[in-house]
Amino acid sequence: MTRSRQPGGGPGFSRRRMLTGAAVLLGGAFAAPALSGCTQAAASGVTNLSYWHLLSGGDGITMATLVADVEKELGDVSVDQTVLAWGAPYYTKLAMAAAGGRAPDIAIMHASRVTGWAPGGLLDPWDLDLLAEFGVSEDTFKPRIWEKGFTDDTLYSVALDSHPFITFFNTEVADKAGVLKSDGTLIDTSTPDEFIDMALEMQAVTGQHGLSWGYLNDGAQLWRLFYTFYKQHGADMVLETGKPAQFDEDAAIESLEFMTKLVDGTVAATNSDINNGIAEFAGGKSGMLFSGVWELRTLQDAGVPFDATTIPTLFGTPAVYADSHAFVLPHQSNPDETKRRAAYEFMSTLLKGSIKWAGAGHIPAYLPVIDDPAYAELLPQAHYADAADLINYDPPAWFTGSGSDFQNYFLDAIQGVMLGGTTPQAGFASFISRIDTLLSKPNPVTA
Incomplete structure (x- = not known):
C-alpha cells in the first residue's frame, strides 16, 4: 500500500x-x-x-x-x-x-x-x-x-511488538485429561460447546476449575476476551465522532452469553480477579488460563509445566484481541x-x-x-x-485504547452481566449508550 x-x-x-x-x-x-x-x-x-x-x-x-x-x-x-x-x-x-x-x-x-x-x-x-x-x-x-x-x-x-490475548495451558493436566494431540498441542475446538467440553475434562483432573480467567474490577480483562469473541463472529465496531456507534448486536450478545457460561463455578470461577486467576493456574488448580502474553515470565518463575497457543476460533472467524x-x-x-x-x-x-x-x-x-x-x-x-x-486492536476513536477509560466503561456496564445481575442485552445497551454520548462530542485535542 x-x-x-x-x-x-x-x-x-x-x-x-x-x-x-x-x-x-x-x-x-x-x-x-x-x-x-x-x-x-x-x-x-x-x-x-x-x-x-x-x-x-x-x-x-x-x-x-x-x-x-x-x-x-x-x-x-x-x-x-x-x-x-x-x-x-x-x-x-x-x-x-x-x-x-x-x-x-x-x-x-x-x-x-x-x-x-x-x-x-x-x-x-x-x-x-x-x-x-x-x-x-x-x-x-x-x-x-x-x-x-x-x-x-x-x-x-x-x-x-504485538501482545495478544492467548491461552496458556498446563501440559500435565491436559495430558491427564486426554486433551493433547500427539504433537503436544491442545485438541482442536471450533465451537463454544467443544471448548467447554475440553475445559470440563481438565476440571475433572484438577478438581477445581478447567479454566482460569479473572475479570472482577478489571475492564481490560473483560474487554479483551469479549472483543476476541466478538471479532470471531466477523463483526465490526465502528466508532465515528458525530455518529452513533455501529455494531453487530447479535454477535455482542452471543459473545457475552458464552462468557457467562464460562464463569459457572466449574469451568471457571464465578467471581475471580486476574491475580487470583494467575495464582490458580500457577498452582496447578486449573488447566488453562486466558490472559496476555505478558504473563509468560510470571508463569515461568512459578515453575508450572505449561505451553501456550492462540485462543481457539469458536465463532467461525480467526481473531484475537491485541495491542x-x-x-x-x-x-x-x-x-x-x-x-x-x-x-x-x-x-x-x-x-x-x-x-x-x-x-x-x-x-x-x-x-x-x-x-x-x-x-x-x-x-x-x-x-x-x-x-x-x-x-x-480497539476500534479507533479518540477515547479508546489501552490505559484509557474506554475499557472501564465496558466494566461498568458488563461486570453485572458476568455476576448474573444484568442481562447481556441490558448490559451491552448500557455500554453503547455511554459510547454514543462520547461520540457526540469532538476530540478535545482538535476541538
Whole structure:
C-alpha cells in the first residue's frame, strides 16, 4: 500500500488549545511533569536522547538491556530512560510534555492510543524515506501491524511488538485429561460447546476449575476476551465522532452469553480477579488460563509445566484481541536534526535486536526477527506467533485504547452481566449508550 511521505512536524496547532485539549482528553487539568534525563551527554561526539516509556517489572528490565545493547552497538548514542507509571499517569505526562514544548526525543505508546493524539499535533510523523534508510519499511512488518501506525495516510507510530490475548495451558493436566494431540498441542475446538467440553475434562483432573480467567474490577480483562469473541463472529465496531456507534448486536450478545457460561463455578470461577486467576493456574488448580502474553515470565518463575497457543476460533472467524507497544515521536516545534536522526537509528537498531523482547512473551513486530531460526526455537513463544496474523486492536476513536477509560466503561456496564445481575442485552445497551454520548462530542485535542 502506497502512503504519502511526510517528513517534518505534525499539523500546526495552538499551544494553548493543545494544553487545554490534552488535559480534557486525559480526564482533567494536570500540572506539567518534572522531567528527568534530558541533558546532552558531556562526551564529545555523543548524541544524547531522552526516551520515555511505561515498561516496568520484567518488561522494564528487558527494555533496559535492549537500550544498553543499542548504545554499545552504535557507540555514539547515549539514551536517558524515563520510566513512568502505566496507564493514565504516563499518558497524562507525555501529552502535557508534547503540548508544552518539553517532549522527549522518542517514546513508547500503545498503538491503540495514537488515533486520539495524532490529529491534534501531539505527535510528529515518521519520515518513510529516513525509516527505509535504516531498514524499516512496510515489507518488514505484517500488514495489519504496519497499517495500525497510520492516521490519515501519515505514519505516526512504528510497532515494537504485538501482545495478544492467548491461552496458556498446563501440559500435565491436559495430558491427564486426554486433551493433547500427539504433537503436544491442545485438541482442536471450533465451537463454544467443544471448548467447554475440553475445559470440563481438565476440571475433572484438577478438581477445581478447567479454566482460569479473572475479570472482577478489571475492564481490560473483560474487554479483551469479549472483543476476541466478538471479532470471531466477523463483526465490526465502528466508532465515528458525530455518529452513533455501529455494531453487530447479535454477535455482542452471543459473545457475552458464552462468557457467562464460562464463569459457572466449574469451568471457571464465578467471581475471580486476574491475580487470583494467575495464582490458580500457577498452582496447578486449573488447566488453562486466558490472559496476555505478558504473563509468560510470571508463569515461568512459578515453575508450572505449561505451553501456550492462540485462543481457539469458536465463532467461525480467526481473531484475537491485541495491542502493540509502538515508538512515537512526541511533538517538538524545532527538533534538533542530529537528535532526530539518532532517534531513527536508535529505534531501528532496537527493532533489529528485539529477539530479546520476545523473551518477555511479546511477539516482535519486525519480521526479520520472527523469520530468524532463533525465534522458532523460542518456546512457547513460537507456538502462538500466528496470533500476529489475527490481531484486532480497539476500534479507533479518540477515547479508546489501552490505559484509557474506554475499557472501564465496558466494566461498568458488563461486570453485572458476568455476576448474573444484568442481562447481556441490558448490559451491552448500557455500554453503547455511554459510547454514543462520547461520540457526540469532538476530540478535545482538535476541538
